[in-house]
Amino acid sequence: xxxxxxxxxxxxxxxxxxxxxxxxxxxxxxxxxxxxxxxxxxxxxxxxxxxxxxxxxxxxxxxxxxxxxxxxxxxxxxxxxxxxxxxxxxxxxxxxxxxxxxxxxxxxxxxxxxxxxxxxxxxxxxxxxxxxxxxxxxxxxxxxxxxxxxxxxxxxxxxxxxxxxxxxxxxxxxxxxxxxxxxxxxxxxxxxxxxxxxxxxxxxxxxxxxxxxxxxxxxxxxxxxxxxxxxxxxxxxxxxxxxxxxxxxxxxxxxxxxxxxxxxxxxxxxxxxxxxxxxxxxxxxxxxxxxxxxxxxxxxxxxxxxxxxxxxxxxxxxxxxxxxxxxxxxxxxxxxxxxxxxxxxxxxxxxxxxxxxxxxxxxxxxxxxxxxxxxxxxxxxxxxxxxxxxxxxxxxxxxxxxxxxxxxxxxxxxxxxxxxxxxxxxx
Ligand code: GDP
Numbered sequence: 001x002x003x004x005x006x007x008x009x010x011x012x013x014x015x016x017x018x019x020x021x022x023x024x025x026x027x028x029x030x031x032x033x034x035x036x037x038x039x040x041x042x043x044x045x046x047x048x049x050x051x052x053x054x055x056x057x058x059x060x061x062x063x064x065x066x067x068x069x070x071x072x073x074x075x076x077x078x079x080x081x082x083x084x085x086x087x088x089x090x091x092x093x094x095x096x097x098x099x100x101x102x103x104x105x106x107x108x109x110x111x112x113x114x115x116x117x118x119x120x121x122x123x124x125x126x127x128x129x130x131x132x133x134x135x136x137x138x139x140x141x142x143x144x145x146x147x148x149x150x151x152x153x154x155x156x157x158x159x160x161x162x163x164x165x166x167x168x169x170x171x172x173x174x175x176x177x178x179x180x181x182x183x184x185x186x187x188x189x190x191x192x193x194x195x196x197x198x199x200x201x202x203x204x205x206x207x208x209x210x211x212x213x214x215x216x217x218x219x220x221x222x223x224x225x226x227x228x229x230x231x232x233x234x235x236x237x238x239x240x241x242x243x244x245x246x247x248x249x250x251x252x253x254x255x256x257x258x259x260x261x262x263x264x265x266x267x268x269x270x271x272x273x274x275x276x277x278x279x280x281x282x283x284x285x286x287x288x289x290x291x292x293x294x295x296x297x298x299x300x301x302x303x304x305x306x307x308x309x310x311x312x313x314x315x316x317x318x319x320x321x322x323x324x325x326x327x328x329x330x331x332x333x334x335x336x337x338x339x340x341x342x343x344x345x346x347x348x349x350x351x352x353x354x355x356x357x358x359x360x361x362x363x364x365x366x367x368x369x370x371x372x373x374x375x376x377x378x379x380x381x382x383x384x385x386x387x388x389x390x391x392x393x394x395x396x397x398x399x400x401x402x403x404x405x406x407x408x409x410x411x412x413x414x415x416x417x418x419x420x421x422x423x424x425x426x427x
Pocket of ligand 1: 294417
């Protein structure tokens with residue numbers, strides 16, 4: 001059976017921690033989209049780790065970790081991450097890289113930076129890790145598959161074709177140094193030496209695992225709002241962040257995906273451009289305080305270190321975010337963070353051009369949305385580390401009940417701290 005764990009919002013919902021919990025009970029954990037452009041923070045028995053590309057099952061000796069065909073494979077990042085596990089005393093994980101995954105090339109990173117530079121103040125706030133140029137090339141059929149690394153002639157002629165195209169842009173649009181086919185070829189050969197022991201046919205592996213009754217966990221990166229079709233375009237990422245895409249990016253049959261666990265935070269946070277509409281935003285001193293108290297060590301990006309924008313829980317966005325994921329259950333994280341507040345607001349509707357709506361609008365209308373709040377009482381005490389849901393203060397449970405009624409999907413877990421076991425099961 002296949003489960004997916006995905007984000008309902010803008011990413012950074014705390015998926016890392018919940019994934020780590022589920023990974024322990026899974027036979028296979030698969031990354032199906034994105035690349036090293038976002039990060040999970042996992043605090044486990046070995047210490048605190050930021051994972052960007054490796055699946056979260058790497059801390060368990062029994063788990064097979066798969067980098068699926070939908071992933072943007074940055075070989076240098078992957079090797080760095082493997083080394084960081086080794087340095088942290090984590091035993092070498094079981095790892096398999098899809099031979100159909102495509103390689104994020106050094107020029108993808110350059111093109112990302114050149115484009116942001118060209119756009120100047122109108123830039124989208126890219127992490128400059130090459131993700132948009134990578135997926136553009138993939139869909140324009142200018143990508144390089146992992147399996148190409150073992151087909152020298154094919155690889156060389158593809159590189160010649162790609163460099164011809166890229167060099168026109170480098171010369172005339174960006175005015176930057178040109179690409180050299182032979183240098184790129186040599187670099188890819190060194191990539192091959194690094195990753196070849198892990199490369200395999202993950203499609204057959206996964207189909208066999210499902211046939212044999214294994215539990216497969218699809219691990220999503222970012223969240224619904226970053227999906228290029230269903231999110232806040234163009235402030236999105238370049239691969240699909242919804243669970244349904246796991247059927248493509250990991251290649252599992254759609255009917256085997258039985259459980260979609262959506263993660264959402266007890267308040268909102270978003271890393272990225274300030275030009276992006278963020279209806280629930282809390283600014284000024286109140287926003288600073290929430291940012292400082294948020295997450296494990298404040299709301300700062302796991303990959304970029306950038307301060308995240310923060311806001312009240314947005315029920316309009318989260319209900320939609322869960323719906324497009326096909327959520328069957330919800331994990332609510334960071335409830336402990338809100339313990340300092342006298343009252344807590346929740347965005348329960350948007351006002352757009354004088355009209356109220358609780359339906360999440362398209363980006364062109366979202367820009368004009370203003371938040372409409374419902375205010376709930378705070379619980380004014382520290383619940384960090386609580387593991388018994390019934391022991392939570394009545395106001396905290398009331399807050400969770402309210403959010404559940406708003407989003408319309410059962411909240412089954414409530415997380416009360418960054419550590420693995422700081423979690424309560426609700427049903
Ligand atoms: P992800 O990308 O969705 O995995 O999210 P991140 O790991 O980037 O961000 C979540 C942050 O919140 C990390 O610093 C976690 O350690 C932290 N975190 C996760 N769950 C909780 C929780 O219940 N309470 C607190 N205080 N922090 C949490």
